[in-house]
Amino acid sequence: MQEMYGIKYSKPEVVLLQDTGIGVAETAARTCYDSFSNSENDVIKNIENTLPNAAMCKTLNEIEDSNLLDDLAWTYFHHSILEHANLSYLIRGTSRGVLQEHARHRIQAISVRSTRYTMSSIINAFIASKHGGDKNFFIDKVLAFDMFVTSDVAYNRLEIGGMFDKLDFQSKRIEDFHSIAVAKSSLSFIKELQGKPQELYDALQAGKKKRNVGDAFKHIITDNVKVDMVVTFNLRSLKNYLTLRDSGAAYFQIRWLAQEMTKVTPQKYLDLIVKNK
Known part of the structure; x- marks a missing residue:
């Protein structure tokens, strides 16, 4: 845990999956x-x-x-x-803001947790909050997902409240909101469990997930959201990455990530790409 600019952040975790x-x-x-x-x-x-x-x-x-x-x-x-020479890293708990920075490094293979397929729980919490719950039900439910790199509860409640407000705005503009938010086989739960938000949420979670639900709703999340990814660099590209990103001029979150990647990189590679390592 580290504080930057008055906000507490969690740091990413990194594992070296393979090296050639x-x-x-x-x-x-x-x-x-x-x-x-x-x-x-x-x-x-x-x-x-x-x-x-x-x-x-x-x-x-x-x-x-x-x-x-x-x-x-x-x-x-x-x-x-x-x-x-190639190295592959599993990265957990960095931010979507870092993902944008990563994309500027051209020569890498990168596979990232998809928001298209992984937002069902958030949408289910919103549907439940609108049918017997309230905004606080949504905030409490999403807070438990631990989905932000920021770790201040008060700040994260503001983030989640903003997500609710954007979903609420959208739900009032789309006539068939439920049909784009919930799988067809789960729509009946909304009427059957009206006024029972926890039971509705549990039923939606246990039911079939709406395919590509993130297509309609990924706008609600910010760069603060955690992402997991696997990245593979050749050693020359890794040299470029660590030179630029493990630097005081780099964005602090990607600097943290570069430092964690350096920690798990075997010395035989660091000897060739990083001075005094």
């Missing part, structure tokens, strides 16, 4: 210079005279150090060979 090793990157560099025999790694020396078998490839991917890569990265700035 630096051996392939050295092999690529040795291919450029036809210098396999100069490697301190025996498996790479042997590539000069034989095609690697499965056992050799396993050993290749377990290489921890490479003098050549270090020279190319820090003396000759030949960074293209770093593109042959």
